[in-house]
Each structure stands twice: as structure tokens, then as C-alpha cells.
Amino acid sequence: MATMAEVAREAGVSVATVSRLLNQQGTVSPNTAERVYAAIKKLSYEPNLLARNFRKSESRVILILAPNVTNPYYAHILSGIGDAAAGMGYAALIFTTGDDPARERDALEMLKKHRADGAILIASDMGCHWLLEYADRYPIVQCSEYDPEVDIPHVSIDNYQASQESMEFLIALGHRRIAMISAENAYISTRLRVNAYRDTLARHGIAPREDYIAPASHDYSFKSGKLRAKELLGMNPRPTAIFCISDTLALGAITAAKELGLRVPEDVTVVGFDDVEHTTMLHPYITTVAQPCYELGKQSAHLLYARMTQGKEIPRQTILKHQLIVRESSAPPDLLE
Amino acid sequence: MATMAEVAREAGVSVATVSRLLNQQGTVSPNTAERVYAAIKKLSYEPNLLARNFRKSESRVILILAPNVTNPYYAHILSGIGDAAAGMGYAALIFTTGDDPARERDALEMLKKHRADGAILIASDMGCHWLLEYADRYPIVQCSEYDPEVDIPHVSIDNYQASQESMEFLIALGHRRIAMISAENAYISTRLRVNAYRDTLARHGIAPREDYIAPASHDYSFKSGKLRAKELLGMNPRPTAIFCISDTLALGAITAAKELGLRVPEDVTVVGFDDVEHTTMLHPYITTVAQPCYELGKQSAHLLYARMTQGKEIPRQTILKHQLIVRESSAPPDLLE
DNA sequence: ATAGACCATGTAATCGATTACAGTAAACGA
DNA sequence: TCGTTTACTGTAATCGATTACATGGTCTAT
Structure with missing residues (x-):
């Protein structure tokens, strides 16, 4: 692979001139520029980024x-x-x-x-x-x-506000027994969403039940969403809605509901979070909060x-x-x- | 950020010694090594990869x-x-x-x-x-x-062999009117799968119908899988099985079937390809060819x-x-x- | 005792670009 | 016309590591 020095020699100029031309620093006469470009082409020169980056320390x-x-x-x-x-x-x-x-x-x-x-x-x-x-x-x-x-x-995004809207929506639909599938991780989003869940219920005079909050595995796996949902849906009284902090979990919850013979949304409402492709891949399409x-x-x-x-x-x-x-x-x- | 030269000075040795130590090239006495390590720690030296990579030209x-x-x-x-x-x-x-x-x-x-x-x-x-x-x-x-x-x-993987197995499976189940959702791309996998589709049908004395082969968009999008499946399922006679070259397309096909009021697999069998998570996210879980x-x-x-x-x-x-x-x-x- | 092997270390060249500095020639301004 | 920009170009230092080669000292075998 040709180096800049070789290009310079071929064009009959110094390396400085070649470098200046390539970096649009300083000035180079049109005549010289042409010779340099010709040399670059002839030798099919490509700048060595290892050298450049090293020199520029970036x-x-x-x-x-x-x-x-x-x-x-x-x-x-x-x-x-x-x-x-x-x-x-x-x-x-x-x-x-x-x-x-x-x-x-x-x-x-x-x-x-x-x-x-x-x-x-x-x-x-x-x-x-x-x-x-x-x-x-x-x-x-x-x-x-x-x-x-x-x-x-x-x-x-504003996770608190978004979760609050989701909860307000469920409450406005008439739901009172709302469960949540959160996650066992230390993300701020998880905390804000759980906070919003509790606060919104409380603001509407609904006492949050701690056993209605089920933490899924830290990676929001489909499997663990399904597991937690089965537990929630087996409780008495059964929640009429589940607020999930990811669409994958929501999908797990829907699958769980179906396996229990429950219909979504007739028997249980499920809402998700994120709006990834999954939400519209199979019916019922999932109600969710879209993140950009x-x-x-x-x-x-x-x-x-x-x-x-x-x-x-x-x-x-x-x-x-x-x-x-x-x-x-x-x-x-x-x-x- | 400290350089190797500074480390060398601090340890009272030459840069060569430091470099040799760090690269396990040549030999360095335990005594010297200790001094160098101490210097590295004291100056919290980190090798500059820009320099190293440049020098080694990698x-x-x-x-x-x-x-x-x-x-x-x-x-x-x-x-x-x-x-x-x-x-x-x-x-x-x-x-x-x-x-x-x-x-x-x-x-x-x-x-x-x-x-x-x-x-x-x-x-x-x-x-x-x-x-x-x-x-x-x-x-x-x-x-x-x-x-x-x-x-x-x-x-x-052996795309031809895999598709053949899939087709043999469908035929063994008793299917004769088998459609295929392929894709409008220039991948070898697509070609081999289509070839295997045709060949396997022919080998079983089933004449392949060209209008049973519907190409989805080049990126295997869910949407286009659904679209193609609707067309296929609207044909007369309707295929009893659809062989899809990706799970996303299969999911689209299943959604299409449901929207048309058809049950999977009772009314139409759908098989996919790849075995990504989607396959077991909602019922019916998808029959597919797993790729590693x-x-x-x-x-x-x-x-x-x-x-x-x-x-x-x-x-x-x-x-x-x-x-x-x-x-x-x-x-x-x-x-x- | 001495050649040869081996160990530990240092000196300095090197990789290929960028760029500070310097120099020359032409253009310009008054 | 002379000092001063301005345009263009070259020389050489530089970035921070790696490494070929040289050096001096120890050890071993004969």
C-alpha cells in the first residue's frame, strides 16, 4: 500500500503539500493539486488511518x-x-x-x-x-x-409521566384491580414506572396491593413475563388489567392468559411499553407506550x-x-x- | 496521560524494558519488573493503542x-x-x-x-x-x-436440505396444496429454498404451481408476509399449508389467516424458518427450521x-x-x- | 582459563501521517 | 520603488509505541 511519501515523490512535491491538499489546510496551486491527484490515482493511495489517528490523537x-x-x-x-x-x-x-x-x-x-x-x-x-x-x-x-x-x-423519555398516562387510561376504562409486571433490575425507568403505578392508583383512591406488583427477570424475558402473569392471574380476586413495563412482558402475559383460557381483552386487559414490532405481530395487537x-x-x-x-x-x-x-x-x- | 517514556524514567529503566515487560517479549529481571509495575501504578499508565496499533500496523x-x-x-x-x-x-x-x-x-x-x-x-x-x-x-x-x-x-447452513426436510414433513402430514412465501432478494438462501420447494413437490408427483409462490419484500417484513398470505389464502383452491422462508413472514401469515377467520393449524398449516424468539411468543407456537x-x-x-x-x-x-x-x-x- | 551461551538492559531507528516554521516569489499599496 | 502582504512549497520535528541490534555481565563446559 502506497504511502504519502511515495505519492509526494511521484508528484514531485513534498509530503506537506500532499497532506495539505488532502486536508484542505493551507493552500495548494491548482497545477500542483492536479499532479498530486494524478499520483494518488496512479498509486491508488489510501490514507493510513492508523497513522493519522495516532498523530491527531483521536x-x-x-x-x-x-x-x-x-x-x-x-x-x-x-x-x-x-x-x-x-x-x-x-x-x-x-x-x-x-x-x-x-x-x-x-x-x-x-x-x-x-x-x-x-x-x-x-x-x-x-x-x-x-x-x-x-x-x-x-x-x-x-x-x-x-x-x-x-x-x-x-x-x-419521561417514564413517570408516560406510566401515569397508561394508568389513567386503564382507570378511565373502569379498571380497579390493576396489577403490574415490573422487573428485578436497578433501572431508573423501572423505579419511575412503579412509582407512577402506585401514585396514580392512590390518587384515584385505590389502595395499591403489593402482591399485585410482580417483578420479572432483569432482562424482561418473555418467559418470565408469562410466569409472573400466570401467578397474577391465579390470584383471588383476579386483576382485570396488567400493566407491563415492556412489550415482551406483555406478550408473555397475553400468552399466559390464553393458556389459562382467558381472553384478551375481554377477560383481562394487557398493556405494554416501548412499542417494538412485537406489538402488532399477532392479535390482539398490544396497547402500549411508544418510545422513540x-x-x-x-x-x-x-x-x-x-x-x-x-x-x-x-x-x-x-x-x-x-x-x-x-x-x-x-x-x-x-x-x- | 502518562507515556511509556515517563514510566521508564520513573522506574529508572529504558522504554525498551518497559515495552518488553508489557508484551512478555524477551526477559526482564523480577527486580526490574517490580519497579516498572510500581511506576505504572504510580503514574496510572495505560498503553496508547493508537500508537501501538500504528506501530504494529494492525x-x-x-x-x-x-x-x-x-x-x-x-x-x-x-x-x-x-x-x-x-x-x-x-x-x-x-x-x-x-x-x-x-x-x-x-x-x-x-x-x-x-x-x-x-x-x-x-x-x-x-x-x-x-x-x-x-x-x-x-x-x-x-x-x-x-x-x-x-x-x-x-x-x-444447508438451506436446500433444510427446506427439503420441511417440505417432506408437510407432505408426510398429507398436504398437497402447499404454497410458499419467499422473498424478493438475491440471497442464495432464498434461491435454494425455492429450489428445494419445487424439487420436493415434483419428486412427490405434485406439480408446483407458480402462483403458489409469493415473494415478500426483500427484508422479510411482517407486513409483507401478511399481505402475501392474504393473497394466497384468497386463492381457489386455497393452499392447506404455507412454507415461509422466515419466522417473521410466518407470523405475518398466521395473522393474515386469523384476520380471514381461518384457524391455524386446523384450517391452514404455517411453517417458518430461523427459529427466532417470535416462534414461541404467542399461540400457535410456530413450527420452523432452527438455525444456529x-x-x-x-x-x-x-x-x-x-x-x-x-x-x-x-x-x-x-x-x-x-x-x-x-x-x-x-x-x-x-x-x- | 576461555569460548560460547544466555540473561538483562539500553540505544536508536521506525511506522506514516500532521503541522510548526521557514523560505521564496509574485502581487500589491502608497 | 520599496516595504509588505499573500500564495505556495519545503524541511524537519513530532505523536508513543515496538524492536533490531549492541553491550556488558554471568554461567557453564571443556
């Missing part, structure tokens, strides 16, 4: 940490980040952490080693104070999850970019709009029962 | 090209590649091509620029002779899709690694095992109709 890579890439919610965020990064001339290095802070930490070491210029963390647990050690020294943006007590810029996943990723990337390149102060919090989407899995409770 | 990055990251089939492959790469000390740079050869080509330029040491291509179209231009000069492995006429190592997605990705990464590091000749073709999984969406046709 990697043009952004690190992305996600629990996994198979959950469609994360996949869409990754998609948004990836597209935005590509548009800005950055490459996205995706690391999966499996929700393990140790692996998260390992991956962040990449910043110290100059393998990446900045990082976007998707779904960090609460209580991530140790993150500040990195955030103070490197550009970092959190996407979707964050800790309100930790001062790192983040992009998310792709946009969350895109915004995160743009913020990080601003922080990395212009060293700009970026807003601590960016909240994008959610939307309650009513479909087939919700209906008024059957009051005759 | 990026320790592998390029991954996929049409998108949201299709669960690709997501699982990516997962396998990512884990394997991390285990080998490589980082995975994921680029989405949207099935656009131009973007695929652009991404491959990264190899020339030394941004990556090798590449794994997921789902390249047939007729990708131009790929040889890169494959001849850089380590490249294709995963899942490939072109038998293009000599690039690839990892896949994660393993496909992992193997691809290992092959690429062998090729990159030992320059070894690697096998041109690696075929992993598939498995027909019979679930609820298939049953003998109702012969009373």
Missing part, C-alpha cells in the same frame, strides 16, 4: 455499551446511534455488557487507551457513581437509563458529537416525547363477573 | 457488515460475532448497509485505510464478484449468505481470526447443523373440506 470511534443487541428495544437505539455516527464520520464500536458493571467498566477502559473518543451508555444501573470517574475525563452520554443523582448528560428508540439513539450520538468536537457544554437532560398507543389488548373490564 | 478491529441490526436473526449472529471477537481481543465495528452494495463497498474501504484487519459480511447478495477485489487482499468471511461461484470462505445463529456468528469470527493471525488457509465452506422443530402451527390438512 480514534474517530465511539464506544457503545448495551446489555445486549438482541432485545429489539436496544437494537433500535443502536440503529439510531449507528446511522448518526456514520453521518458524522465516526464508527460505532458496540460492546455488550450483559448488565455486568464489571464488563461495563472494562469496556470504558478503552477510553483511557485511546481506542475510542467517547461513549454512549445504554441502560446503566442506578447507583452508578463510579461512572463519574470516567465522565469527568471523557465525553459520555447515557441513553434511556440514568441516575438522577449522577451528573452525566442523558437522553430519555431510533431517535433516542440519534440524539445521544449528536450530543456526544457536540461534546467531543466543540467541547461544548451539553444539556444535562434531554427528554423526548412518548405516546400512548391504544390497540386491541385493552378494553373496559367485564363488570358482570 | 487495528485489532473487525468490520461487520449487516443489512440492519434490528432483524433478530442478524442480531443473534452479531451477538455471536461480538462475543467471539471480544474473547480474541478484537473489537467489532458494525456497519449497516441496508442491503445497498454501494454502502457495503464504502464500508470495505475501511480495510484499505487500515481501520480494520478483516471483515465479516452477513447477507451479501448473489453475484458479488466484485467482492473478490477485496477478498483477494484482505481476510474476509461471509456469514449466512454467499455466492457459490465466488470463492470466499463462508459459514452457513449465534454459532454461525461465532464460527465466522473464529475462522476470520485464524485467517488474520496465522494467515492460515481456512476452509472455503463451513456448514452448521439445522433442525426442524415441530410445534403447534402445523397439522394434517382437514380432509373433510
Whole structure:
């Protein structure tokens, strides 16, 4: 592979001139430029990014940490980040952490080693104070999850407000015995959604029953949603609606209901969260709160970019709009029962 | 950030000694080693990968090209590649091509620029002779899709055999009017599956009807699967079974059947392909051919690694095992109709 | 006692770009 | 006309690691 020096020799100029031409720095006469371009073509020269990045001390890579890439919610965020990064001339290095802070930490070491210029963390647990050690020294943006007590810029939706709307909707339909499938994780979204669940019930004079709140596994697995739903639907009195904090869990709940011989929504209403493809794949289509996943990723990337390149102060919090989407899995409770 | 020279000064040795110690090259006395480690700790030194990679002329990055990251089939492959790469000390740079050869080509330029040491291509179209231009000069492995006429190592399953088994299964159940939802793409898998569909019918003395083969959109979208299935199920005589080349399409077909008031599998049998999570998310659970997605990705990464590091000749073709999984969406046709 | 092997370490070149600085020539302004 | 920009180009230092080669000291075998 030809080097810049060879191109320079071929064109009869110095490397400085070639470099200036390629980087649009300084000036180069049209005549010389033409000769250089000819030489580049002749030798089919390609700049060596290893050398360039080393010299400029930048990697043009952004690190992305996600629990996994198979959950469609994360996949869409990754998609948004990836597209935005590509548009800005950055490459996205995706690391999966499996929700393990140790692996998260390992991956962040990449910043110290100059393998990446900045990082976007998707779904960090609460209580991530140790993150500040990195955030103070490197550009970092959190996407979707964050800790309100930790001062790192983040992009998310208003989980409390969204859950409240969902609950208000159920109550307005006439539901009183509303259960919830949450998750055994330390995400802020989970906490806010549970808070909103309790608060909204209370505000309507309905005493929240703790045994109506069933935590699914930390990764929102379909299987565990089904399991928890079966437990909930076996209780007496049986809840007439289940508020799930993810669509996968909602799908699990619907499957559970069907296996118990219950109809959705006639016998039990199920609502989800996120609005991933699953919601409209089989009937009943799922009522859910739509999150702008792709946009969350895109915004995160743009913020990080601003922080990395212009060293700009970026807003601590960016909240994008959610939307309650009513479909087939919700209906008024059957009051005759 | 401290440099190796500073560490060397602090420890009272030369940079060569520090480097040797860190790379386990040559020998360093225990005494010296201790002093160096102390210096590293004191200065909290981290090697600069930009410098190291530049010097060694390797990026320790592998390029991954996929049409998108949201299709669960690709997501699982990516997962396998990512884990394997991390285990080998490589980082995975994921680029989405949207099935656009131009973007695929652009991404491959990264190899020339030394941004990556090798590449794994997921789902390249047939007729990708131009790929040889890169494959001849850089380590490249294709995963899942490939072109038998293009000599690039690839990892896949036996699509023909798998489809044949699926068809034999349907015929053994008693189905004669079997339709197929394929796709409008140029993948080898699509071609082999269609071929196996035709051949197997013919071998059983059933004349394939061309209008029973409906191509869905190139990305196997749920929506287009539903659309095609509605057309097929509206035909006279109506097919009693539909062989779909992806689970998403199968899900679309099941939804279509339900919307038409048909029961699955009593009125129509639907079988899928891939075995992604969707298959067991709602009843009827889908009968399908399982592909070892994660393993496909992992193997691809290992092959690429062998090729990159030992320059070894690697096998041109690696075929992993598939498995027909019979679930609820298939049953003998109702012969009373 | 001495050659040869081996160990521990240092010196300095090297990878391929970017860029500060300097120099020359032409253009310009008064 | 002379000083001063301005346009264009070249020289060489530089980024931070790796590594070929050289050096001096120890140990071993004859």
C-alpha cells in the first residue's frame, strides 16, 4: 500500500503539500493539486488511518455499551446511534455488557487507551457513581437509563409521566384491580414506572396491593413475563388489567392468559411499553407506550458529537416525547363477573 | 496521560524494558519488573493503542457488515460475532448497509485505510464478484449468505436440505396444496429454498404451481408476509399449508389467516424458518427450521481470526447443523373440506 | 582459563501521517 | 520603488509505541 511519501515523490512535491491538499489546510496551486491527484490515482493511495489517528490523537470511534443487541428495544437505539455516527464520520464500536458493571467498566477502559473518543451508555444501573470517574475525563452520554443523582448528560423519555398516562387510561376504562409486571433490575425507568403505578392508583383512591406488583427477570424475558402473569392471574380476586413495563412482558402475559383460557381483552386487559414490532405481530395487537428508540439513539450520538468536537457544554437532560398507543389488548373490564 | 517514556524514567529503566515487560517479549529481571509495575501504578499508565496499533500496523478491529441490526436473526449472529471477537481481543465495528452494495463497498474501504484487519459480511447478495477485489487482499468471511461461484470462505447452513426436510414433513402430514412465501432478494438462501420447494413437490408427483409462490419484500417484513398470505389464502383452491422462508413472514401469515377467520393449524398449516424468539411468543407456537445463529456468528469470527493471525488457509465452506422443530402451527390438512 | 551461551538492559531507528516554521516569489499599496 | 502582504512549497520535528541490534555481565563446559 502506497504511502504519502511515495505519492509526494511521484508528484514531485513534498509530503506537506500532499497532506495539505488532502486536508484542505493551507493552500495548494491548482497545477500542483492536479499532479498530486494524478499520483494518488496512479498509486491508488489510501490514507493510513492508523497513522493519522495516532498523530491527531483521536480514534474517530465511539464506544457503545448495551446489555445486549438482541432485545429489539436496544437494537433500535443502536440503529439510531449507528446511522448518526456514520453521518458524522465516526464508527460505532458496540460492546455488550450483559448488565455486568464489571464488563461495563472494562469496556470504558478503552477510553483511557485511546481506542475510542467517547461513549454512549445504554441502560446503566442506578447507583452508578463510579461512572463519574470516567465522565469527568471523557465525553459520555447515557441513553434511556440514568441516575438522577449522577451528573452525566442523558437522553430519555419521561417514564413517570408516560406510566401515569397508561394508568389513567386503564382507570378511565373502569379498571380497579390493576396489577403490574415490573422487573428485578436497578433501572431508573423501572423505579419511575412503579412509582407512577402506585401514585396514580392512590390518587384515584385505590389502595395499591403489593402482591399485585410482580417483578420479572432483569432482562424482561418473555418467559418470565408469562410466569409472573400466570401467578397474577391465579390470584383471588383476579386483576382485570396488567400493566407491563415492556412489550415482551406483555406478550408473555397475553400468552399466559390464553393458556389459562382467558381472553384478551375481554377477560383481562394487557398493556405494554416501548412499542417494538412485537406489538402488532399477532392479535390482539398490544396497547402500549411508544418510545422513540431510533431517535433516542440519534440524539445521544449528536450530543456526544457536540461534546467531543466543540467541547461544548451539553444539556444535562434531554427528554423526548412518548405516546400512548391504544390497540386491541385493552378494553373496559367485564363488570358482570 | 502518562507515556511509556515517563514510566521508564520513573522506574529508572529504558522504554525498551518497559515495552518488553508489557508484551512478555524477551526477559526482564523480577527486580526490574517490580519497579516498572510500581511506576505504572504510580503514574496510572495505560498503553496508547493508537500508537501501538500504528506501530504494529494492525487495528485489532473487525468490520461487520449487516443489512440492519434490528432483524433478530442478524442480531443473534452479531451477538455471536461480538462475543467471539471480544474473547480474541478484537473489537467489532458494525456497519449497516441496508442491503445497498454501494454502502457495503464504502464500508470495505475501511480495510484499505487500515481501520480494520478483516471483515465479516452477513447477507451479501448473489453475484458479488466484485467482492473478490477485496477478498483477494484482505481476510474476509461471509456469514449466512454467499455466492457459490465466488470463492470466499463462508459459514452457513444447508438451506436446500433444510427446506427439503420441511417440505417432506408437510407432505408426510398429507398436504398437497402447499404454497410458499419467499422473498424478493438475491440471497442464495432464498434461491435454494425455492429450489428445494419445487424439487420436493415434483419428486412427490405434485406439480408446483407458480402462483403458489409469493415473494415478500426483500427484508422479510411482517407486513409483507401478511399481505402475501392474504393473497394466497384468497386463492381457489386455497393452499392447506404455507412454507415461509422466515419466522417473521410466518407470523405475518398466521395473522393474515386469523384476520380471514381461518384457524391455524386446523384450517391452514404455517411453517417458518430461523427459529427466532417470535416462534414461541404467542399461540400457535410456530413450527420452523432452527438455525444456529449465534454459532454461525461465532464460527465466522473464529475462522476470520485464524485467517488474520496465522494467515492460515481456512476452509472455503463451513456448514452448521439445522433442525426442524415441530410445534403447534402445523397439522394434517382437514380432509373433510 | 576461555569460548560460547544466555540473561538483562539500553540505544536508536521506525511506522506514516500532521503541522510548526521557514523560505521564496509574485502581487500589491502608497 | 520599496516595504509588505499573500500564495505556495519545503524541511524537519513530532505523536508513543515496538524492536533490531549492541553491550556488558554471568554461567557453564571443556
